[in-house]
Amino acid sequence: MTSYKPLLLPTLLLCMIGSVKAQTNDTAAAEIDPQIDNNQVKFNASLRPLRQIAGAPASFYTYFWEFGDGSYSFEKAPVHIYQDTGSYDVRLYATNNYDDGKKPNTRPRRVRVNNRSNLATHKPPSFFSGEGSLEIRANQMPKPGEDMVLLIGYRNNSHTAGPVTGSVMLLYNEKQFSQNCFDLSDARTYHQEKPVAFETMLALMNNPEMIREQESTRNGLFTVTLNRAPDIDRRQMIQQVKQEMHSFRKHSIWKIDNIQKGEEQFMFVTINTLPEMISDTNAVVTISGLFIPDDPSMEMEKFNLEMQVVASHDPNRMMLKNKKLNYRFTGKNRENTYKVQFQNTGKGPAKKVAVTVTIPGLLNTASLEVVGMKPECVWCKTATGNQSCIDTVVTKDSIQFVFKNIYLPGTQQDGVSDPDSTKGYIKYRIRFSKKMHKLPFQSSAAIVFDKNEPIYTNRSTGKFKKGISPGIIAGFGSSFGSIPTNMANQQYTLGITISEYAAYKKYFQWELLLRSHRNLEQFIGRRQGVDTTINGTDYKLRYLDTYEKIKVASIEAVPLGFRYNLASFASAGIGTLISADISRNTTRYIRALVVDANGSTRELVGEGGKQNESFATIRGALFADAQLGLVRTGPAAGIRFYQYFNPAYQHIMLYASWKF
Known part of the structure; x- marks a missing residue:
């Protein structure tokens, strides 16, 4: 009889080595490969192989590049032109979608640009979707235990010709949740933004006699210019700021200076999503940004970034705002706001997207009100010819939203560099029915791109507080x-x-x-x-x-x-x-x-x-x-x-x- 004992130890060692290697690959950092040509750099990255979630659409990576000079890109292999020579710390944040492993760690790679050239700089990707002066984007939905990056963009969009000076405030950790969700770990600024305390900002706003304050920094002089304005305007603005802060536990403030007319600037903030954050992976959390001009005659602006806590990264999701309701104060006229997000991850554009939503019995489909959509379309009953439009099919227990004659690019489509162009959503309100009981209510969606197989979203569950x-x-x-x-x-x-x-x-x-x-x-x-x-x-x-x-x-x-x-x-x-x-x-x-x-x-x-x-x-x-x-x-x-x-x-x- 042949003995296999001599082979047992080598076999165990190979298994252990394979296991360690698999764990190392699963947590390995993204390896950045820069190819430098004068001041033009082409970036590539090596990432661990994806591990497909069974039954889900094909897994893929999404990319967010931070070039170390205040510029960014969402492309897979971007080309960036630096305006000046020097050393730049480049970061890549890769998010694994429909993948059951951990996302790759981020490790800065220093790039040295020694030469100048006459090459024109690339036009930055379009960031602002509205007419406001402040917007915030996140590289991913918050997943407990992972970090994410907030891209904070602000601009001088005022009607005045002169520069604008003020503050940007970030509000996070809502009081409606019993525990903190986020911790701000790092902020990278490139335009002399200066972190200040809330009291300092109030002092600047409260002192109309203060015309200029100068502080020595490593980059020169930090200058704050204040415009004279009636005290009543200042008091109103301060009251507005305090009112916005009331719903949050934490805040961070940066002083911004001399933003020229039409100028856009960006900050990069790393947020740690705490492991002990809310356990409901369908909860919707909000991070708010305030643009507070030093001139009280200008209006303060607010931007809400609503994100859903996730257990895995999936671009097709359903969200319900205010998931825990007080039954004592909830009546049949109480509105529930849902948002279904979808993304075309295919190799070509989608011309038709059908979103079918299941409606729980507690909700009244006759009270449906559409409050937002992307792409923006007219109603099909008013459309002419092949005009892009949206239609609805309403039954007792479901609603189908159908985008027709649209052009929604795919993430794998040639020439597509902005992932936002591949995304869409439908946002709607719906009221409770007359016979509502104190029961949890669930809703989910099935999304069909053209004639492909449906993609099913998470179940969004609304609950009532016990009281x-x-x-x-x-x-x-x-x-x-x-x-x-x-x-x-x-x-x-x-x-x-x-x-x-x-x-x-x-x-x-x-x-x-x-x-x-x-x-x-x-x-x-x-x-x-x-x-x-x-x-x-x-x-x-x-x-x-x-x-x-x-x-x-x-x-x-x-x-x-x-x-x-x-x-x-x-x-x-x-x-x-x-x-x-x-x-x-x-x-x-x-x-x-x-x-x-x-x-x-x-x-x-x-x-x-x-x-x-x-x-x-x-x-x-x-x-x-x-x-x-x-x-x-x-x-x-x-x-x-x-x-x-x-x-x-x-x-x-x-x-x-x-x-x-």
Whole structure:
């Protein structure tokens, strides 16, 4: 028999080496390969092989290049012309789409440009999509544990001919989430942008007499020019800034100076997406940017960058803004805003894109309102000839948006360098239906480019916050069966309840009850046939009765009660209860019937002593009950059965409750 033991150790070593190599390749940094010709540099990169996610569209990389001189590119292999000689740190941020591995790390590569040439500089890619002075773009959606880059572009787009001076503020980590999502790790500036504190910015805005401030920097003098303006304008602008900051925990501010008319400038900010950020990978987070001019007569501008937290990078996604709603303040007219993003990743343009969205039953398709789209199209019913248009097909549980006669380039198409040109979206609002319940609601989309197979997006889930519903409860009960001799059989109850607001089916409820017992009179015993002396007079005692009057007030707590709404008008519950006598006042009385020497009969009554106890008795109980009425929120009536222990007896209570 042949022995294979000599081959075992080499085989294990090869497996271990292969495993280590695979892990190294999975986390390897992007290797940048520059080819320098005078001041023109062509960039290429070596990246780890992609690992296709089963069932997903073909995996691919998207690219974001930072050239180290304030310029950028989204091309795979860009060519850049530097305006001056020097050393530049080039960074490549590659994002792996439809890939189940980690994205390649970013490692700066220093490029030395020694020669000048007469080659004209490349025209920078189009950045601003609107008419504003500030926009922000991200190289990827935030994925917990990964970093991302924000490209912040600002420009002088004012109607005045002179330069503009002001501040750019970045707001992040929304207060609506209990934990921080981002941490700003680095900011790379190329136009003397200077980080300043919020108080410094306010001081510059609040001091109309300050005309010029100069600070020595490594690049020369940093100059701030302030225009005189009415104090009321300054106060209004400061109030606006503080109002915008109210929704965020963190901010960063950069002072910008002397932006010439029509000039565009860029900053590059690296943001760490924290591993402990929100666990909902469908949540939509917002990073806001403010363009704050020093001249209060100019308007402050705001740009919101809305991004969806993702578990994997997928350019075709569905987002729902405000995914956690307060059911107490949500009515049928509450609008839900959805956005479906899509990207043509093919080798050619798409002329038709159909986006079919599933609509949960809580939403009313008749209330559909389209509020934005890309590419921008007219409605097909008003289009002429082969004009680009959009059409909708609405059913009870779905909506289909169809872009017709459009031209949407593919990412793998020759000559396409701007990935934004390959992307589109449909944004719409839809209201709740009349019969809405407190249930999670999900929606997803299927996207078809021309006649290709559909691409399915993530499921976007909306949820309602649990909320707190306080309530009151009042009841009257009676004990039955073998009742302990020191307990009254009738009791009044008044208390409060705490539960989830308007729970749909099952929920927990906590209760605190005060219970007042009817006064209990308890006979102790009788003595007969003895002689006694009262106030010096001899009497014949017919009998002497001893009895007690007991007054009890109890407190009862339901530490754990489980309830189930059978319908909107009926519910049932079970739970445990702990009861304690917070006060038990016992007064002993004596009643005697005596006969004097003349044969006259007298009845004498006297108090024989008092005893006050607190928390002397603690009992436990199990209960079950049923309710009819507005059991989710509102008034209801119920009946509850108790089984007490220590001592054992039964109690039944009729009660009314009202949840708010």
